[in-house]
Amino acid sequence: EVQLVESGGGLVKPGGSLRLSCAASGFTFSSYSMNWVRQAPGKGLEWVSSISSSSSYIYYADSVKGRFTISRDNAKNSLYLQMNSLRAEDTAVYYCARGPPVGLFDYWGQGTLVTVSS
Amino acid sequence: EIVMTQSPATLSVSPGERATLSCRASQSVSSNLAWYQQKPGQAPRLLIYGASTRATGIPARFSGSGSGTEFTLTISSLQSEDFAVYYCQQYNNWPRRTFGQGTKVEIK
Numbered sequence: 042e043v044q045l046v047e048s049g050g051g052l053v054k055p056g057g058s059l060r061l062s063c064a065a066s067g068f069t070f071s072s073y074s075m076n077w078v079r080q081a082p083g084k085g086l087e088w089v090s091s092i093s094s095s096s097s098y099i100y101y102a103d104s105v106k107g108r109f110t111i112s113r114d115n116a117k118n119s120l121y122l123q124m125n126s127l128r129a130e131d132t133a134v135y136y137c138a139r140g141p142p143v144g145l146f147d148y149w150g151q152g153t154l155v156t157v158s159s
Numbered sequence: 160e161i162v163m164t165q166s167p168a169t170l171s172v173s174p175g176e177r178a179t180l181s182c183r184a185s186q187s188v189s190s191n192l193a194w195y196q197q198k199p200g201q202a203p204r205l206l207i208y209g210a211s212t213r214a215t216g217i218p219a220r221f222s223g224s225g226s227g228t229e230f231t232l233t234i235s236s237l238q239s240e241d242f243a244v245y246y247c248q249q250y251n252n253w254p255r256r257t258f259g260q261g262t263k264v265e266i267k
Contacts, residue, residue: 149204
């Protein structure tokens with residue numbers, strides 16, 4: 042069974058930093074690209090970042106480019122999102138999602154809430 | 160950026176009835192369109208990809224159609240567990256995938 046478990050969310054002040062983690066199990070992690078997708082409270086879904094299976098290709102939404110860094114450790118079956126210079130508008134539930142080659146999101150974690158507030 | 164527009168925002172349907180949800184893309188996305196279901200407090204679940212292919216384990220009452228810029232998700236006979244928010248997502252403009260704003264299917 043595919044499982045994705047996020048952690049690392051919490052309350053942080055504007056301008057602060059946070060590192061999210063996603064632990065994967067139930068599939069060959071190193072064979073899949075991985076993604077972060079977020080959802081602001083009461084709002085829709087927004088793709089944030091993607092990383093290819095070998096970390097060769099990395100992409101960011103314009104809204105987070107230069108502030109967020111995605112990475113992965115295939116030996117640990119883990120995905121990460123380093124978030125710096127956080128803003129109030131980054132407040133959201135952050136989901137880790139598996140990405141088969143075509144570009145959709147076939148399995149999602151339960152999400153971790155990031156709140157940016159003073 | 161490809162803008163995805165879903166209609167209606169809210170759909171009120173009685174159990175057992177058919178629900179038809181629409182999704183329009185601002186430019187052609189071919190058949191690179193997925194649908195997700197999200198229940199309160201839960202993560203989204205993939206329902207349909209390739210505009211019309213059901214994901215693993217998705218009941219046959221869910222069907223998708225369309226191509227280019229116009230897409231439809233049909234739930235043939237609504238069950239109690241189907242009341243949720245549904246999102247469409249294009250993955251033609253990879254990696255800049257975009258979602259619609261969602262359609263809430265509520266009990267009439």
